[in-house]
Amino acid sequence: MAQLKCSRCGSEKIMRNLKIQDRGDGNWSHDLEVEIHGKPEALVFKDTHREALRATVCGECGTVALTVDNPQALWKIYSQQQQN
């Protein structure tokens, strides 16, 4: 696999696939997620799909890029929504 380089500073100190934790009261935490509703107009069953965000962080300059593990699943719901 090709060595990743930072798009900003060119460093190869790239940390991949880091979890992004949201922390609340009582140290309660969960992964940050993007969320899409297949049926946003529905009152209860919105056909919600969530994908956890993963961060790629440069260990030199701190540039952060966000990705999701399964973008195809999000795209499927998003594109269906656009046709309505």
Ligand SMILES: [Zn+2]
């Ligand atoms: Zn960098």
